[in-house]
Amino acid sequence: MAGEEKNHGTLEGIITRSAGRWYSVRLSDGQMVQATLKGKLRLTEHYTTNPVCVGDRVSLEQHNHAYVITEVKERTNCIVRQSARDQATVQVLAANLDQALLLVTVAHPRTSLGFIDRFLVVSTAYGVPVFLAFNKADLYDALMMKQAEQWKNLYEGAGYSSLLISAKTGLGLDTLRQLLLGKTTLVAGHSGVGKTTLINALIPGLNLRTAPLSRYHNKGRHTTSAAEMYALPFSGYLVDTPGIKELGIFSLKLHEVGHYYPDLKPYLSLCRFHTCLHLNEPGCAVRQAVQNERIAPSRYESYCSIIHELKTDEPVYGRSF
Ligand SMILES: Nc1nc2c(ncn2[C@@H]2O[C@H](COP(=O)(O)OP(=O)(O)OP(=O)(O)O)[C@@H](O)[C@H]2O)c(=O)[nH]1
Ligand SMILES: [Mg+2]
Ligand SMILES: [Zn+2]
Incomplete structure (x- = not known):
């Protein structure tokens, strides 16, 4: 009954997940709530599939136990992903990022230099500093290790920090923690490179679902289906994302x-x-x-x-x- 409805005033928060019409929001006091979007906000950005994305800063109103997002604050930056094959599919992955970590590997699924360069260009164009980590180092034989070192030097020479890590054994994770400290970092890369495994390794007790590569294709299966933000135990946040297959370049002059x-x-x-x-x-x-x-x-x-x-x-x- 409208007359008895208790309005608790305006609250502030950050979107940590969007799934269908429900958004998970971390309120400024740290409390996690589920919220829906006020009707008119759904229509604002018509050529993206999602008007509100992970990382968006929002205002909400609470009516009894229901939370409604009433305003989306201006973004400092965002990473938009467009499929190379289907240009109509444009998705805002996440907003208000301090940096992006592109996770790659010279094991499986092997990442191409062309893909790495595209991601670096897209990130830089959107104003998000980016660095690289070569994951699954525990699987590298001597030849792969040589390749990883070469690529690491290539990107360091080009101006991007690069690390050799293993989400499985913990190799390189201390150095990585230093780079993540106090920042909101988007974790991107092909499906199956170990994004979620890495996030699990950095946040004990989280236990997100990961999956082995499919036996037939040696490729990932898109185990993570939506972007989601998680708090690191030492200040900072990570945004897990679904694997990127290919990356279209658009709207650059x-x-x-x-x-x-x-x-x-x-x-x-x-x-x-x-x-x-x-x-x-x-x-x-x-x-x-x-x-x-x-x-x-x-x-x-x-x-x-x-x-x-x-x-x-x-x-x-x-x-x-
Ligand atoms: N040996 C080894 N395996 C790893 C490592 N990191 C991840 N894996 C394995 O790689 C497979 C895929 O890992 P996920 O974490 O699900 O990959 P993802 O990048 O999150 O994949 P999507 O969610 O589909 O984008 C799993 O079988 C992991 O156990 C690593 O450092 N070493
Ligand atoms: Mg995943
Ligand atoms: Zn020239």
Whole structure:
């Protein structure tokens, strides 16, 4: 009965999970509650599937035992994921992040350099600092270890912190804890690289569901189906995400792309033409730097592949925060 309804005033909180029409919210006093969204908020961002995402700061009202989200605060940043095959599928993974951890492995499911570079570009473009961890080090033979070291050096040389870890044995986790301390970190990567296993290792007692790789494909099965935020026992938060298969690049301007490659950046202003896209223009300082082995060939190749993709695809969506 409306007349007897008790309104407890406005509360503040952070979305920790969204599942269907229900949102889990951590209130500013630490209490976890379930809430629904006020009707009109459902219509605001029409080309994303989710108007409110994990990490969003919200205001809520409590009416008896029901909580309703009445306002979503402006985001400082967010990571939007768009499938490379289906451009209509755009999903805001999480918002208000301090950083992203891209989890990869040279065991299974092996991550390609092209995928790593795309994720680094997307993260950087959305204003989220990113670092890498090579997981499952306990499974590496001598050859794989050499490969992991090479890739680690490649990305450190390009300006990204990189660690060698094992979520299973705990190798490297002390160093990782230092990087996570006091921050909200999105954990991303292919399905089956061990995102959830790592989160379980960092948060004793959490026991989230993980699953072995499928026997036939040596690939993950998308065991985690929705993003969710968890509190670390030493201050900070982790956002577990469902595995990313492929990553579409969209809404970047051609001339912006080089700026999201820290290793290309020092050369961008040295090209003969200021409109240089570093493909085959004369007097290109970037290509010269590749020839002089100051830029790794794989990094330059992924740059070219992103430029070609942007040239052939009409950007459909504006970048929305
Ligand atoms: N040997 C070894 N196995 C690991 C390690 N980390 C994860 N695994 C295994 O890899 C498999 C997949 O792990 P998950 O944590 O479910 O992977 P995920 O990245 O969360 O996958 P999605 O939720 O599908 O995106 C499980 O069988 C884990 O036990 C590791 O460091 N070493
Ligand atoms: Mg998982
Ligand atoms: Zn150039």
